[in-house]
Amino acid sequence: MRKEVLIIGGGVIGLSIARSLFKKGFRKITILEKRLVGSEASYAAAGMLAPQSETESIDDFFRICSQSNEMYPEFARELFEETGIDIELDQPGTFFLAFSRDDSAVIKRLHEIQTKAGLKVEHLTAQDIKRAEPFVSPDVREGLFFANEGQVENRKLLAALEKFARINAIDIEENCDVSEILFENGDLIGVVAGGKKRFADEVIIATGAWTSLIKCGEIRLPKVKPIRGQMLSFHTAKRLFSHVIYSPRGYIVPRKFGKILAGATVEDVGFDGSFTEIGIENVRQNALEIAPSLAGLPVDEKWAGLRPFSRDGLPVLGSFPQCGNVHIATAHYRNGILLAPITAQIIADNVAGTASSEFLSKFGLERFLRLAA
Numbered sequence: 001m002r003k004e005v006l007i008i009g010g011g012v013i014g015l016s017i018a019r020s021l022f023k024k025g026f027r028k029i030t031i032l033e034k035r036l037v038g039s040e041a042s043y044a045a046a047g048m049l050a051p052q053s054e055t056e057s058i059d060d061f062f063r064i065c066s067q068s069n070e071m072y073p074e075f076a077r078e079l080f081e082e083t084g085i086d087i088e089l090d091q092p093g094t095f096f097l098a099f100s101r102d103d104s105a106v107i108k109r110l111h112e113i114q115t116k117a118g119l120k121v122e123h124l125t126a127q128d129i130k131r132a133e134p135f136v137s138p139d140v141r142e143g144l145f146f147a148n149e150g151q152v153e154n155r156k157l158l159a160a161l162e163k164f165a166r167i168n169a170i171d172i173e174e175n176c177d178v179s180e181i182l183f184e185n186g187d188l189i190g191v192v193a194g195g196k197k198r199f200a201d202e203v204i205i206a207t208g209a210w211t212s213l214i215k216c217g218e219i220r221l222p223k224v225k226p227i228r229g230q231m232l233s234f235h236t237a238k239r240l241f242s243h244v245i246y247s248p249r250g251y252i253v254p255r256k257f258g259k260i261l262a263g264a265t266v267e268d269v270g271f272d273g274s275f276t277e278i279g280i281e282n283v284r285q286n287a288l289e290i291a292p293s294l295a296g297l298p299v300d301e302k303w304a305g306l307r308p309f310s311r312d313g314l315p316v317l318g319s320f321p322q323c324g325n326v327h328i329a330t331a332h333y334r335n336g337i338l339l340a341p342i343t344a345q346i347i348a349d350n351v352a353g354t355a356s357s358e359f360l361s362k363f364g365l366e367r368f369l370r371l372a373a
């Protein structure tokens with residue numbers, strides 16, 4: 001296809017969309033990235049693929065997350081064939097554990113809601129948990145097991161997506177800040193990138209937490225704000241855990257090789273993407289509650305990232321009612337890694353004019369126009 005497509009933002013969402021567009025036959029695709037591709041929220045993430053463990057209602061958001069989760073095995077297999085990079089997809093299920101009476105009440109409620117809705121969730125006794133994960137705290141009371149969940153190494157995912165782009169002549173322009181989307185008589189003509197005008201037939205806004213900062217003619221972009229998350233990782237020679245393990249206060253994510261990640265804070269502090277000693281200590285304590293033996297491992301990295309959060313906390317997907325060739329894919333908040341495959345498919349279909357996903361109307365921009373009215 002000869003259309004000139006500009007994707008603004010080279011996180012997991014922009015990179016995944018670029019790949020899906022290429023696979024649909026688009027050949028003039030450019031990613032414009034203000035820093036380096038894959039260096040913001042998508043790099044900071046924990047890579048958990050967990051549509052169920054935080055769910056209290058079986059709604060459209062749960063369904064889009066579950067469908068994307070189901071796409072991961074094929075996504076990982078294809079990326080390996082295309083790039084030789086193993087994104088370390090690991091879906092053995094996740095644990096959600098209780099360490100106090102209050103935690104047990106949370107677990108009871110979640111179990112009841114999900115069983116009623118017909119979801120697969122298993123109750124575990126303390127003995128079940130210790131048998132499966134011997135390094136979990138002796139204080140554990142009980143837990144839940146979500147069999148369909150797991151993790152992916154999100155930094156390897158970014159490396160694979162970037163490699164896909166580079167070997168398929170998808171242009172990547174880094175250190176290239178897009179300030180404005182340009183229109184003439186209501187029609188899209190391009191963008192201003194790095195202070196220069198760039199022509200485009202289609203523009204896709206995949207700018208995560210920074211989405212509201214772009215000028216878009218008369219169109220008001222939906223409000224997206226940054227929510228900071230701080231994390232750390234412990235270095236370990238051996239793999240000590242086989243599952244992602246949550247408590248109501250934090251989580252640990254055991255990578256296949258050498259690392260156990262612990263997360264994460266949830267902070268409304270604007271565009272400050274740095275970590276703080278207090279934040280990191282909080283995360284560390286929550287991880288030690290799950291597994292006190294982590295105290296003996298050295299911390300090898302501390303970091304923070306900015307999750308993109310919309311007014312209703314839900315993703316924003318689709319094209320603008322005022323101009324069908326400006327598209328948006330943002331506000332994935334805590335689930336952008338999980339939602340990357342389905343977002344890429346929905347947006348690529350939409351750009352190609354073959355969109356059929358029910359999620360376009362559920363997560364489209366019309367809801368904000370309705371709110372404004």
Ligand SMILES: Cc1cc2nc3c(=O)[nH]c(=O)nc-3n(C[C@H](O)[C@H](O)[C@H](O)COP(=O)(O)OP(=O)(O)OC[C@H]3O[C@@H](n4cnc5c(N)ncnc54)[C@H](O)[C@@H]3O)c2cc1C
Binds near residue numbers: 179207
């Ligand atoms: C600590 C933490 C833990 C997380 N854990 C998980 C998890 O376990 N599972 C999960 O599914 N999700 C997780 N998330 C959420 C997930 O990381 C995000 O939802 C996802 O990365 C969003 O992807 P994105 O591509 O939209 O944003 P980003 O990765 O932030 O990419 C947006 C890109 O756009 C660029 N950009 C912005 N404005 C412009 C502009 N004007 N011009 C050019 N480029 C621009 C930015 O520089 C950036 O590179 C976590 C997030 C954090 C912070």
